[in-house]
Amino acid sequence: MSYADDRYYKNSGAVPLGGNIAMLGIGSVAAIVVGGIYSIIAWYNPFIYVNFLLTLGFGFALGFAVSFASIVGKVRNRMFSSMVGVLVGLLGLYVAWIMYIGVVSEWNLWLFDPAQIFQVMNVMAEEGVWEIRGAAPTGIALWSIWGIEALVVLGIAFFVATASDSPFCESCQMWTDDVEGFLLLADDENTPVLKQQLEEEGYDSFVRQADMPIDPQKHLKLTLASCPNCEESDYLKVEQVTITIKDGDSSESKKDLVKFISIPHEFTNRLIAIAEQKVAEIDAETSSTLAGMESEPQEFGSAAPVADAGTKVDEAAKTDDDDPWGDADRDRP
Numbered sequence: 001m002s003y004a005d006d007r008y009y010k011n012s013g014a015v016p017l018g019g020n021i022a023m024l025g026i027g028s029v030a031a032i033v034v035g036g037i038y039s040i041i042a043w044y045n046p047f048i049y050v051n052f053l054l055t056l057g058f059g060f061a062l063g064f065a066v067s068f069a070s071i072v073g074k075v076r077n078r079m080f081s082s083m084v085g086v087l088v089g090l091l092g093l094y095v096a097w098i099m100y101i102g103v104v105s106e107w108n109l110w111l112f113d114p115a116q117i118f119q120v121m122n123v124m125a126e127e128g129v130w131e132i133r134g135a136a137p138t139g140i141a142l143w144s145i146w147g148i149e150a151l152v153v154l155g156i157a158f159f160v161a162t163a164s165d166s167p168f169c170e171s172c173q174m175w176t177d178d179v180e181g182f183l184l185l186a187d188d189e190n191t192p193v194l195k196q197q198l199e200e201e202g203y204d205s206f207v208r209q210a211d212m213p214i215d216p217q218k219h220l221k222l223t224l225a226s227c228p229n230c231e232e233s234d235y236l237k238v239e240q241v242t243i244t245i246k247d248g249d250s251s252e253s254k255k256d257l258v259k260f261i262s263i264p265h266e267f268t269n270r271l272i273a274i275a276e277q278k279v280a281e282i283d284a285e286t287s288s289t290l291a292g293m294e295s296e297p298q299e300f301g302s303a304a305p306v307a308d309a310g311t312k313v314d315e316a317a318k319t320d321d322d323d324p325w326g327d328a329d330r331d332r333p
């Protein structure tokens, strides 16, 4: 491991007891509620294709519940969260089968023993329980459908449940606040140098790069993650953004150039000052353009959402759209 590797954020892998309880508690409640509702809708809804979407939603809901709990519970171990997602997925499937047998038996048969549930599933598989295009799948076909259904639920729960990849300040025990895209820079022949300098703690080239003209279709997007409580945990993410326009539709592709590298707080302030200066320049341009035109300025209101950026760092950030220093921009799966 080189010195540069050491400067990139790595999560501690910590799973606090509270986080564990939150994931299992919230996950179990979600499994019971969503698993029960899933089977009722699956049985009464006649549209088989809607049921497929329902299966995706089932896995997503369980994964989201675990992911939410992992963020609240300060879990910094993405694999652990994913494994809890699978566990909650299994519980959800178990509840769904209890409920399914309940509804299919017209609310007469309630089995909780997995062995008994399995026996009833076998009987259902022999006789078939529903029809598609006039044919009722039975035997291996029906078992395969159930197997795919289970894999879809568990797979989605695994991927969605993963914990936040935002940096965490270990000394303050807090997630950092992420401000995505607070500054855009030109992506040109200097880009590899910027990465290298950042790893070697050289920041002047960044400041110079801010003066280069930006190509809207190919640029660098900077995301800042800073601890709201101290000045020791500041991280910078740089993504290479390419926007391609095809048949009138634009699509954006992003590639991590630098993923959450530690930077000194002074450099954070410098970057914010540059961002503020750019906002002020855009403001000045907008107002001079408006002054030169004799139309109502209100129509251009949407072009200047950053007009209120103040001189103070925190206030400038808070007046930006959607409170980007708040929790809303934290990466959630």
Ligand SMILES: [Zn+2]
Binding pocket: 169, 170, 171, 172, 173, 174, 227, 228, 229, 230, 231, 232, 233
């Ligand atoms: Zn801190």
